[in-house]
Amino acid sequence: MAKKSLLEDLNIEKIPAHIAIIMDGNGRWAKKRALPRVIGHEYGVKSVKNITEAAAEIGVKFLTLYTFSTENWNRPKFEVNAIMTLLVRTIRKEVATLQKNNIRLKTIGDIKALPADAYNQILEAIELTKDNTRMDLILALNYSARWDIVQATQALSEKVKEGIISSSDINEELISRALHTGKFPEPELLIRTSGEYRLSNFMLWEMAYGEFYFTDAYWPEFDKECLYKAIFDYQKRERRFGKTSEQIQENTNV
C-alpha cells in the first residue's frame, strides 16, 4: 500500500496565504557528504522547484524565499559567484515553467546592486510573468529586514520633506506600505530549515504576529512532505493576535 501523504491531513480551507522560508543548510548538507558547498546550493535549487510547485498546488498565494541576504556578500567570492551563476541559470531555465504554472516572479531587496546579468535576467522574468495570477514567487535578493526598514524610513522622510505627508501622518500602515514587502500581505507562517532558531535579519517587522516553524532538515532535504508537515503544525495552532483564547473561540462560533 502506498505511504499516506500528509497532504490528506491538511485543511485546504486553512492554507496560509503567505509562507516565507529561510532556506538554510545547503553548505552543511554538502559537508556531510564530503561535497563542495556549491553542490549543496545546486541541490538547494531542486528544493526551490519542489516547494514552489507544492505551494502553488495547495493554494498558497505568496511564497517568499530568503535567497541572498545583504550579509551573504561576506561569503568567499567564489561562493557568491557560484550562487549568482546558479540564480541566473535557474531563472533562465525555469521561466517557462513559471509561465506554464501561472506563477508571477517578484523580488524584495536591492536588486540593482546584483551583478548585471543576474539583474537583467530577473527583470526579464518579472516582465514576462507579470500577468500571472496563481501565486507570487518572491525572491528576497540582496535583502535584509533592517535594510528595508532604513529604505522605508528614507522614503517617508523624503515625503515629509516634500510636504506630501506630515511626520504625524506616519503610522504602522504607512511604514508597512513603504517597505519592499508592503505590496504583499504579511506571512502567516515562516519556516526555517537546518535546526537554527534565528530570524537572521529577515522580515523583522512583518513577523510581529506570524507563526514560526523550525525543522532540523537541511534545505536540500526539505521536500513536499516537509512543507505539508509545517502547514499541518501551523493549522493546529491558535492565532490570538493579543486576544484571549475565549475571545477567539467566541468569534469563530458566531
Ligand code: FPP
Ligand atoms: C543557505 O545555505 C543557502 C543560501 C544562502 C543560498 C540559497 C541559494 C540557492 C538555493 C540558489 C538560488 C536559488 C533560486 C531561488 C533560484 P547555507 O549556505 O547558509 O548553508 P550552511 O548554513 O549549512 O552553510
